[in-house]
Amino acid sequence: MKTTTILLAAALLAGGSASALAEDRPGADWMPLDKASQRLTEAGYRDVTKIEADDGAWEARATKDGLRVKVRIDPISGAVTAKPHKD
Numbered sequence: 780m781k782t783t784t785i786l787l788a789a790a791l792l793a794g795g796s797a798s799a800l801a802e803d804r805p806g807a808d809w810m811p812l813d814k815a816s817q818r819l820t821e822a823g824y825r826d827v828t829k830i831e832a833d834d835g836a837w838e839a840r841a842t843k844d845g846l847r848v849k850v851r852i853d854p855i856s857g858a859v860t861a862k863p864h865k866d
Contacts, residue, residue, distance in 0.1 A: 802835045809854035812837070818857045819850060 805812070812830060815837040819827050824841035827850075831838060837852040841861075848861040 803832055805832045805837075806854065809837075810852075810857060815839075815852045815854070815857070818852055818859055822859045824848075824850060824859075824861075 809832075810818075816827060816830060816839075819839060819841055822843075824839075824843050826842040828840050829838075832854075836854055839850045839852070841848055841850050843861065846863060848863055850859060850861045852859050
């Protein structure tokens with residue numbers, strides 16, 4: 780019984796780790812990286828750097844209205860949200 784519990788716990792931990800890694804990779808239905816970058820430009824963001832898949836979305840750092848921000852781009856809809864970022 781103890782061995783079964785340990786094996787089940789190990790399997791759950793391994794599955795959780797794989798799921799977390801999958802969120803840091805673009806999904807098959809995501810818009811391409813260049814399209815995500817284009818959405819940022821269209822929304823008025825400049826000096827865009829470090830666009831990457833993270834936590835189920837495209838994330839980048841950019842500048843808008845003179846402020847440095849961390850930006851999230853929904854990989855399906857292309858909706859852009861931002862919050863202040865301290866370098």
